[in-house]
């Protein structure tokens with residue numbers, strides 16, 4: 001190898017699923033590495049919290065595919081998820097996705113009309129609003145797709161790039177096939193959770209005993225000597241367009257290559273010795289507040305996931321995880337995760353947890369009329385970095401970043417590192433591919 005050696009190992013920034021996948025793969029290949037994690041524990045967004053009353057709250061990720069669990073080696077420690085379904089709540093009624101929506105003639109007609117003149121994404125130059133209208137028809141786009149996209153991103157549909165559509169599951173026919181397969185098999189067949197490898201009835205959701213964090217624990221097994229917790233990388237050193245090391249706690253560590261999972265706009269600040277990545281500092285991420293509401297009873301929502309596109313709701317998505325995964329709540333009780341897009345320092349972000357619970361409770365009444373009588377309390381989780389926002393104004397730069405960092409030996413991977421809407425399975429496979437490319441380039 002040219003650069004990577006015992007004295008100049010690969011430095012990995014971040015101990016979430018992507019960073020640990022890279023570490024695990026390098027270990028498998030006998031390549032020396034050092035992983036620095038800023039926090040006091042591993043797993044990043046792939047964490048679960050358990051409370052004393054027997055409830056489990058997942059930070060971001062709930063739904064793991066059996067293919068990922070098997071690849072990581074925890075397939076035998078997972079339970080099959082028996083049920084998964086999505087509905088849309090409109091005019092105080094629930095429509096299952098996609099069957100129920102298709103039964104509304106106005107939606108079907110507008111969708112059919114759009115199929116006569118199908119859309120291209122215009123290479124990212126068109127807006128997301130245009131893309132939704134020409135892909136789904138005006139009615140579905142204006143009443144459902146655009147309001148939901150605006151709620152999670154915090155940006156107007158006209159300001160967003162049509163590339164937002166790239167993260168949406170493929171054709172309606174394939175979606176129907178997978179949903180039907182779920183019914184036949186009695187398993188929650190994965191739909192829209194994996195793009196690197198094909199989705200089919202043989203890929204379904206599972207949940208690790210002990211929580212989602214078990215995936216990362218397994219990846220970290222046997223490599224703890226090369227992992228440093230509470231170690232924020234402060235600088236990435238670049239000389240003559242080649243990465244040479246990192247600074248952690250004021251100390252320099254030489255590096256043959258650096259694999260970063262830090263968010264792209266943070267990466268821009270970390271890199272010293274070149275201005276090549278300055279353009280990344282304008283990339284934005286949407287913060288999210290998750291209000292995990294505990295209730296007496298179960299099956300309170302019309303479906304596992306309920307989308308709420310109407311602007312009378314401060315949230316855009318509700319997930320009753322305990323219907324999909326009964327082990328996440330004690331028997332006879334449930335937990336509903338309420339997703340609210342927000343900005344750091346705004347009213348939602350700063351609101352006291354109990355007050356946030358009260359706001360959500362009021363707004364849940366149309367869906368659960370006796371919500372107040374059933375309510376047992378809530379646990380609020382917040383993340384400043386949940387969704388990469390694909391603004392049209394930096395679409396050309398986003399595409400440029402897809403081709404790499406432009407700095408020799410510096411790789412940016414993972415959901416926030418790639419600035420890409422990817423789920424865990426894709427983060428895993430994409431990371432392994434990038435590691436292969438890195439090792440090939442290193443000779």
Ligand SMILES: Cc1cc2nc3c(=O)[nH]c(=O)nc-3n(C[C@H](O)[C@H](O)[C@H](O)COP(=O)(O)OP(=O)(O)OC[C@H]3O[C@@H](n4cnc5c(N)ncnc54)[C@H](O)[C@@H]3O)c2cc1C
Nearest residue numbers: 014016017018038044045060061062063233414415423424
């Ligand atoms: C709301 C939401 C729901 C989701 N649901 C699902 C789901 O159901 N199924 C699914 O498969 N996926 C889901 N995902 C996606 C999944 O969570 C991610 O793909 C995956 O966890 C990303 O892992 P990562 O390692 O790329 O990033 P992260 O988990 O963010 O890890 C990055 C790590 O890097 C560390 N770090 C950052 N900067 C530094 C630094 N300078 N020095 C040292 N360490 C640093 C951070 O502390 C963090 O631990 C969801 C995501 C969100 C936001």
